Amino acid sequence: MTAITHHTPDAMLAAYASGSLADPFALVVAAHVSLCPECRAALEAHQTLGGIVLETTRSEAPSAGLKSSVLARLDEPAPPEPHYRRSGVFPGPVMAALKGRPPRWKSLGLGVRQSMLSADRDGSVRLLYIPPGQAVPDHSHNGLELTLVLQGSFADETGQFGVGDLEVAGSDLEHMPTAGVGAPCICLAATDAPLRFKSFLPRMLQPLFRI
Amino acid sequence: MTPASADLSPQTAWMLAVRDGRDREAFAALFDHFAPRLKGFVMRSGTSGAQAEEIVQEVMLTVWRRAHLFDPHRAQVSAWIYQIARNRHIDVIRKERRPVPEELGEDPGTEPDASQIMALDQETGRLKQALERLNPDQRIMVEKAYLGEMTHHEISEQTGLPLGTIKSRIRLGLERLRHELKGMR
Numbered sequence: 001m002t003a004i005t006h007h008t009p010d011a012m013l014a015a016y017a018s019g020s021l022a023d024p025f026a027l028v029v030a031a032h033v034s035l036c037p038e039c040r041a042a043l044e045a046h047q048t049l050g051g052i053v054l055e056t057t058r059s060e061a062p063s064a065g066l067k068s069s070v071l072a073r074l075d076e077p078a079p080p081e082p083h084y085r086r087s088g089v090f091p092g093p094v095m096a097a098l099k100g101r102p103p104r105w106k107s108l109g110l111g112v113r114q115s116m117l118s119a120d121r122d123g124s125v126r127l128l129y130i131p132p133g134q135a136v137p138d139h140s141h142n143g144l145e146l147t148l149v150l151q152g153s154f155a156d157e158t159g160q161f162g163v164g165d166l167e168v169a170g171s172d173l174e175h176m177p178t179a180g181v182g183a184p185c186i187c188l189a190a191t192d193a194p195l196r197f198k199s200f201l202p203r204m205l206q207p208l209f210r211i
Numbered sequence: 212m213t214p215a216s217a218d219l220s221p222q223t224a225w226m227l228a229v230r231d232g233r234d235r236e237a238f239a240a241l242f243d244h245f246a247p248r249l250k251g252f253v254m255r256s257g258t259s260g261a262q263a264e265e266i267v268q269e270v271m272l273t274v275w276r277r278a279h280l281f282d283p284h285r286a287q288v289s290a291w292i293y294q295i296a297r298n299r300h301i302d303v304i305r306k307e308r309r310p311v312p313e314e315l316g317e318d319p320g321t322e323p324d325a326s327q328i329m330a331l332d333q334e335t336g337r338l339k340q341a342l343e344r345l346n347p348d349q350r351i352m353v354e355k356a357y358l359g360e361m362t363h364h365e366i367s368e369q370t371g372l373p374l375g376t377i378k379s380r381i382r383l384g385l386e387r388l389r390h391e392l393k394g395m396r
């Protein structure tokens with residue numbers, strides 16, 4: 001595995017640590033952190049600062065019975081917590097979003113496939129499968145788009161992205177990512193607004209595919 | 212307890228006693244220290260007292276149940292609990308689990324390395340001093356950011372937010388941490 005060269009921007013890690021990042025992006029950040037010791041360390045630095053804020057914030061006395069009721073519950077069996085491990089190229093948080101099942105791919109044409117993980121008013125996050133050498137049609141977006149490479153690689157106007165690399169594209173970027181040769185490129189991609197494709201799929205089909 | 216535990220902060224020593232010995236007295240001490248802070252912290256973001264106590268309860272139970280994942284070489288107790296509190300708070304509000312990275316638990320049986328834990332304590336102390344030296348407006352901004360009251364966009368735009376300071380202050384600690392993590396892979 002080659003070294004990760006494209007990382008999570010620091011402000012985004014701070015937003016993730018504080019819980020203010022919308023879920024589609026939080027999933028991509030959690031997946032990147034699972035693959036990247038450098039961003040994990042940076043995230044833990046933000047959590048350290050969060051811990052200092054917690055230590056120094058104004059206290060509120062808990063009501064009288066709270067401590068005894070917590071102590072009384074220590075022997076309760078813990079509620080089952082589903083735990084998802086990394087499976088193949090999919091890091092734990094992606095397996096959690098898939099609920100442990102393999103992705104259900106839908107064809108977008110030209111061999112490109114997607115598996116939608118979630119889509120709501122906060123945005124959407126999906127897995128993309130792009131055959132080697134295939135270009136994803138030219139598109140721009142209204143908001144932010146995060147793309148994390150899980151297998152293979154892609155390149156666009158801004159650079160080369162391999163396994164673990166995270167591309168952060170703002171609304172100003174109009175790009176045409178092309179998968180590298182070799183293994184098919186599998187990415188985790190999140191947006192906070194519907195993509196605007198310039199060609200490829202007629203726009204009226206976009207709601208159908210939720211892209 | 213190892214002989215080195217005399218050098219650890221009380222919070223770290225309590226947490227290790229909970230992790231390794233399921234020590235209820237140490238847990239009660241952690242509760243006394245953190246529950247009022249957690250309640251104040253959660254209420255600051257507009258949560259009612261009753262719901263805040265529900266969250267405090269969930270957080271403290273999570274501390275007990277997930278103690279095996281606490282690694283004092285990588286996290287201060289306050290940082291570890293902060294992260295649990297943010298996750299639980301969001302889970303309660305959204306009624307859904309927020310995405311979290313894969314866990315890196317400490318290797319079972321690892322003896323606490325007091326010098327490394329103390330180095331992390333010292334770095335955190337310096338960071339705390341840096342926070343205290345900010346002017347009040349900046350400080351409020353940092354608190355708002357870590358209370359989850361600022362969006363990613365606002366954090367990016369907020370040039371007064373001393374993210375650069377944070378980075379340089381804990382850079383040494385982080386480099387060490389990063390090498391450790393690489394060694395674990």
Ligand SMILES: [Zn+2]
Pocket residue numbers: 004006007008032036038039040
């Ligand atoms: Zn990274």
